[in-house]
Amino acid sequence: MVNPPINMARLTAMDATRAARVLNEVREATLAGRRARIAPRPVIEQSWGRMLRSGVDPEHDFRSGLLSSDELRRRREESPLRQVLPVLREGLLSVADVAQHIMVIADAEGRVLWREGSRQVLRKADHLGLQPGADWREDVVGTNGVGTPVVVRRPVQVFAGEHFVRSHTTWTCTGAPITDPTDGRLLGVVDVSGPLKTMHPATLAWVESVAKLAEAHLREAHQAALERLRAVAAPVLARLGGRALAVDRDGWVAAVTGMPYVRRIGLPTSVAPGSRWLPALGSCTVEPLAGGWLLRVEDEPFATGSCRIVLDLVRPGRCALTVETPAGSWSRELSPRHAELLFLLCEHRSGRSAARLADDLFADASRTVTVRAEMSRIRRYLGELLHHRPYRFHENAEVEVLLPDDPRELLPRSTAPAVARRRAATGCGRPTRP
Structure with a gap:
């Protein structure tokens, strides 16, 4: 007979000490290969399985080196999440001191870029290694609210003993991925963390809603950038004959001439001026535009024999x-x-x-x-x-x-x-x- 998974609403109705004891019992039994009275939640059980297969030690935490200050600065400056810091701060930090939690923002590789909130909780986070520049990938520090959402690409709440590594079992964290609304690419994770007593089932919906708000802000910024590119491209396209497109640096189309409108063109990872071949268009001449590229389509036969x-x-x-x-x-x-x-x-x-x-x-x-x-x-x-x-x-x-x-x-x-x-x-x- 399969045991039912943990009911988080019922669990969070308990006091923190009792809830921690139940979760630790589940963790100890499952990691020892025994059947627990209550099964772990599927998202946690699957994560534990990945940890066991990858060799993460549940009894000893492992901390890879912090990023250098120069590398951390570079990642912060290049991260699209920099644009939505005000949105995340407004949504998640207004009650940080009262609720005793911190906000953690990591990039798509699980590296912590920013960390703000309750000073008392920040000091506790230091002892766990949850610091700017730290590597919180799941296969480095085990199941957690930063690294696990990176893998499963959906919001995840990790309570106490649901953490794979024992030293993290006094901690609670809730993370939600933030994706680029233009192409679905993972940009990073926003996480709310704190001691076990901060545990609440509503935190998951709260963090997810703020992450979605940040994505909406990125979507609006992208549309504004396309409008600016369209204004730059309009007089250029008006002078051209044949087929041509003005696209942003991710291939989103601002304007076309001599051909039907398409929303997006797949571009190479690195684009440079000159003659290029694109699957959707064939041979093209690529020229720089402010905020994007001008693609002039060359009418050559399509060849796939060596693709x-x-x-x-x-x-x-x-x-x-x-x-x-x-x-x-x-x-x-x-x-x-x-x-x-x-x-x-x-x-x-x-x-x-x-x-x-x-x-x-x-x-x-x-x-x-x-x-x-x-x-x-x-x-x-x-x-x-x-x-x-x-x-x-x-x-x-x-x-x-x-x-x-x-x-x-x-x-x-x-x-x-x-x-x-x-x-x-x-x-x-x-x-x-x-």
Whole structure:
């Protein structure tokens, strides 16, 4: 008989001492391989499993070196989260001293960039190594409210004994990822942390709502930047013949001439002026514009014979797609849904209909509208390298998918039935060429 998972609302109704005792009992039994009276929550149990497989020591905390002051300064200056610091501070620090908590902001690698709040709690955080420049990745310090949201890409609350490392079990933390609203790329995590007595189930919704507010602020700033680029590009495009686009540095389109409007063009990781090949457009001349690029399309035939597509699923939560051609290459970090869909197409090189993909993802073949919308977004950056009716990679393109050594680490966040079946299979420890 499977024990029911912990009911957090019931647990938080207890006093802090009793709640800590219950959680520690669950932790001790589970890590010792015994069945606990109450099962850990799924998100915590899955994280503990990752820790055990990666060799994190639950009895001794490990602290990697802090970033140098110069490196910390550089990361702060380059982080898009710098733009939303006022939003995060206003939403999370107004009651910091009364509620006895601190706000922690980390980048997409789990490195702590900023830390503010109750002075008393900041001193306690120092003893845990939760300092600016510290590495709080899950596979370094165990299950926690900074590193675990980086992996699972959703808000996570970690109470006391739910922390994997014993020295953290007097602590409570709640973290929510902040993603770039323009492309779904993880920017970092905002976390509220404090002693066990600060535990409250409403904290999760609170932190998540502030993270969403920060994303909305980034979305508004992006739209304003596109408007400025559109004003710069309008007189330039008016003088041109043929097909041309003005795009920002992430490929979002501000204006076009001589062709239908598209929302976004997939750009290489590093863009420079000159002749470039893009999957969605073919050969282009790239010229700088204030705040972006001018792409002048050269009408040359599309060639895929020497194209190579690499889908990298090795790192959980950091899936990427790379396209390599003689004219250049580009890479792109994928959203979880796009990683799922491209993996399924790698598994089925002959093609997959929208209905079959819907069944693979949701066990519901009727959900074709969702599938078609996502595939349309993928085709915006893969262009003619991805056919439809059925959806499939171009027959002349070489396709490779890189899989993690441990089958259980294949798209660990995915609940798609087809992915779950593949996780359960063996032999995905080597790169495969479908």
